[in-house]
Amino acid sequence: MIYGLLTPDVPLGPFEGSPITVWSAQGKQTKLHTSSSCSYLRSARATEREVYLDASVVARMCPQCGAYSSWARPGTGLAVFLDTLTGLGLLYELDSFRDADEDACGDEEVRQAASLLHRPAPAVPTDTAAQDEAEDDEDAAWEELQESRRVREAVFREWRGALASMHRAHQQLELFPWLRSWAEAALQMKADRLRAVQVQARLLVTEDTLLAAAAAAAMQEPDVPADDAAFALLGCPAEARKKLLSLWRRWQRTVEDSWDPPREQAYLVHHLADGMSSRRKGRDQMLERARAVMAGWESRVRLASARTYDEQVLVACLPHNAATERDSRRSLLDRLDEWELGVLAVYTVDTDWQPQSVITMRVPEPVAARLLTQQHGLSYTEREAAGMEPAPDAVSALSPLAEPSFGPGVFDDTPVRSRRPVTLAHLRALRAAMRDAEQLYVVFSADAGLEVVALSVLEQRCAAGWRGVIIAGASDLPDALFDSQRTPAGQDAPEDGEIWPERVYDPHHAAFGAGLGVAEGERVLLRLCAGRRDVDHALRSLALARGMADLRQLETAGYDDRGFARRPFASAVWHGLLAMEQLDLQPFEPAIETGWRRGSGLPLGVLAQVQVYTSDAAGRYQGRAHSPGCAHRRPEHGVGRDDDLVTLEELIGSKDFDPCSKCGGYAIRRLTQDQVAYYRAAHRLHHLAQQVHAVARDVGGDGSDLAAELEEFIRLDRNQTEAWFPSREQACQWREIVDRLRRTLPGPGPA
Ligand SMILES: [Zn+2]
Ligand SMILES: [Zn+2]
Structure with a gap:
């Protein structure tokens, strides 16, 4: 099945007439393909050509090729337009959730399910014969109840899907307003279906249950009868108290997120008997007593749900990404809990889709309080507040200055x-x-x-x-x-x-x-x-x-x-930009005659401005400084906004720079040709200088070969001088050093 095929009736708007490249066999009516390798293109004599996109071209598009957006180069406006429409895009959305499909639940089926779901709890019979009969009835009733729950699941699944689809369709249309009038009929059908399913969904959840859940969520930790003899089985009173409170928290969590009446959670008491043999003496009495305690909690929330409350109007804006998770048909709505879904189904009074998807609800005060104060899947605000501060999205969409469409x-x-x-x-x-x-x-x-x-x-x-x-x-x-x-x-x-x-x-x-x-x-x-x-x-x-x-x-x-x-x-690009190894800076260190490491005092020249990236150039943070390539830092290589950027000259001057011994503490921006050439020249000169000093110390040594080698460094041509030394002063410094070395050399030995 190919979804969302582009058809000739779809208005192309500003993209009408865009040139596209196609492959086709000879003949006026042959299909057009996006590539010569399409399996539907049988003729070996297919040719490539450029055509202008219009309805007649769309009509001739190969269905295989037409389902995907390869009609245009990825990333171009036309590709984005076609990709947004085809496949599981806008055309598919407009086509889905328009009518009841064969799996949809009929109204009668839903009404029946609702009456079973909302049936009051059966009275517990007293005599044994009636109990046996009641057990049979119970089994049958349980089956029916399960079936009703399946109906409720199905209805809510469709409703969530329809809501997300509507949201998606309107978002996509926002970009291409020339499609709006063409899409109007489909949108109307979708809106009608959405309303019909909401009516069904509303039947399957009761307000009482939602209010009870809200009351449970607001409930403070109750006192528990921990020293009741029936609970001695749970341990000393302190332990019993701990277990009963843990039961209460479990009960509260379950009730507050559910759309079932609290009495459905009575099974939770069995957690108290976890790990306890069913023949343990006193177990049944303990459970019986716990049921009574739980019934007390239940009656408190039931009481709260039986009152009448003032109503409040709240709005929820569906966030932009609510329905657009890539490669997944799941939407934000699929992550809402039963209670929130129930609230949306029962209390929604209006839904706007333009310029933003906004759900308006009229809710009783305790529900409003919970929606406004606790974390939920959607975020809710009071309507007045929302009216005063429209979301930034809404502003840009309403502003006449905003770019209207996507062309x-x-x-x-x-x-x-x-x-x-x-x-x-x-x-x-x-x-x-x-x-x-x-x-x-x-x-x-x-x-x-x-x-x-x-x-x-x-x-x-x-x-x-x-x-x-x-x-x-x-x-x-x-x-x-x-x-x-x-x-x-x-x-x-x-x-x-x-x-x-x-x-x-x-x-x-x-x-x-x-x-x-x-x-x-x-x-x-x-x-x-x-x-x-x-x-x-x-x-x-x-x-x-x-x-x-x-x-x-x-x-x-x-x-x-x-x-x-x-x-x-790819993170490999960082290695193209940065050299993760450190420079050998000895030639640039001062020429002092102490220690085994002696520099040559050469100017940094064109290397002074080399960029250095490090996590900490000046010892400001705890721990050593790391290079962007160091595994100690973060899993990904690369430079971030928190890194320091200094020049090589600044780094050398930074006394508090404390590098990691593993990575050397920094990486440099890769050197230009001139920088590499100067780096090499400085090292060669430094190496020569060491030889010069050795020969000078050696009585009777011959320095003539070295003198010849030094010549090269005296006669730098003008291009080299300018490329290596940003200032004349540095060029002079270099020349003086070479001169001094020449003078240090002993003359040619006696022939
Ligand atoms: Zn094709
Ligand atoms: Zn490191």
């Missing part, structure tokens, strides 16, 4: 000049329609210019009133920029798990320092992602993140459906 131009399928500001509703639709919507986006606002942010961050901003446009998402970037970077399959794939390059310690080796560089980051990323489907996405994310001034802004907000922190890219 081309919000996502990337139009020229930049006709781009339209993105709203929270657009992003919600994108997230609902696109599996990997959480990615990085290049966005532009007049306030902050161009930025790169994750979808979840963009959602937060839109909710706070940010106004801007999406320029492109990671998946919108042109393939041409990334294809060349991909190594052919099999090549450069990790052999024997060789992902990380071997560390080079010899500064004269050409690869010294390269492991810290940007280019190596990309190679590491490719090796980490080798064979994975998301390698392309990882490269695009790396490219976008490289342009960001502060990587801490990459932190996402919120959690996905499964409760995990949202991730815009």
Whole structure:
């Protein structure tokens, strides 16, 4: 069965005329397919072409291909529109809960079930013959009661489903207002059915029961007759008291969440006899006495339910995500307890769907008190209060300035000049329609210019009133920029798990320092992602993140459906951005003649501004500082808003920096080519300096080879000087150090 097929009568609104790419065999009336591999496309001579979406194209869509939204590239406005409609989307919603289906309960059936459910408790007969007969009756009555409960379950299941479906349909229509008049007839049928099922549901729960439950919820801990002789079986009076109070709490929890009358919970007394032999002397008397105690609690709540109360009008707004849990047909309503569902069924007087789904209820005062003060599945407010402070969603939907609908131009399928500001509703639709919507986006606002942010961050901003446009998402970037970077399959794939390059310690080796560089980051990323489907996405994310001034802004907000922190890219991308190993800074340490470690006093030069990410740059928090890649910190690699960002120069100056011995305490933003070149040059010079000092100490040593090697560092060309030293002072410092080394060298030995 294919659900929610797009049909030619569905108005396409602003998407009418959008170009789409299709495959088809020859002939004017042949079906159109989204790919050449569709099993319904039999002809080998199918060709690919571009057509403009309209009713005639929709009529020719292959039903197999048409059920899914692959008519447009994922993430585009058209794809979001089609995906929201097809499959288990809007078209399916409009088609469901319109009439009573064959499983639905008839009104007569419901009335019968209701009368059985609400039948008063039978009187207990006294003589033995009557007792036997009564037991048979009881069995039959129990069967009937079970059947009635099944009816109640079925009716409430349909009602919850119809309510959630209506909520979903209206939410989806909000985005595409041009569909509203077309959908009107279907919505009317859905509303009628919803009302009919609510009438049935209302019959199956009584107000008395709901009031009794509210009274039970409000009940204070009662006194219990713990020193009653019948309870001696439970232990000393203190123990008996503990057990009786535990029974009371169990009774209260059960009664307050239930839509059955409290007397149905009488079986709970048997918990007192848990682990007790049924032949134990005094057991039956103990249970008998406990039943009487429980009956006392029951009569207190019954009394409360028999009174008449003032009424109060409350409203409950169905939250936006109440019915849109991805990959699941469950809704928030499926998680409500029996009592709350019963209250909604019995007391709802009105339901609005636009601009927001709002349920209005007229409830007796004790029910209102409970709804307003305790935690429930939905949140309830007094109508007056709700009227004074409309929810932010409602404001934006009512405001004439709000972007009215979802058309081309919000996502990337139009020229930049006709781009339209993105709203929270657009992003919600994108997230609902696109599996990997959480990615990085290049966005532009007049306030902050161009930025790169994750979808979840963009959602937060839109909710706070940010106004801007999406320029492109990671998946919108042109393939041409990334294809060349991909190594052919099999090549450069990790052999024997060789992902990380071997560390080079010899500064004269050409690869010294390269492991810290940007280019190596990309190679590491490719090796980490080798064979994975998301390698392309990882490269695009790396490219976008490289342009960001502060990587801490990459932190996402919120959690996905499964409760995990949202991730815009694979954690391997962090290794492309950061080098998790530390720099060897000895060449830059002061040239003091004490200790075994002697620096060369070289200027930091272009390395001074290298970004350092650490959990604590200045010893402000308890514990050691960790690098973003340290396993001591959190399961996920990466930089968060709580991390410190300092420059290398600042880190060196921070006396209280206390690094973790495992991770070294920090990671650096990967070095540019110039930074790698200077890092290597500084290490080579430092190494030479050590040799120079050794030769100088050695009487009669020959320094001519070293002098030749030093030449290279004296004659830096202008490009090198400018690339390595941000100030002339540093360039001079470098030259002076090399000069001093040259002078230290003994001349050529006697020939
Ligand atoms: Zn097809
Ligand atoms: Zn650590």
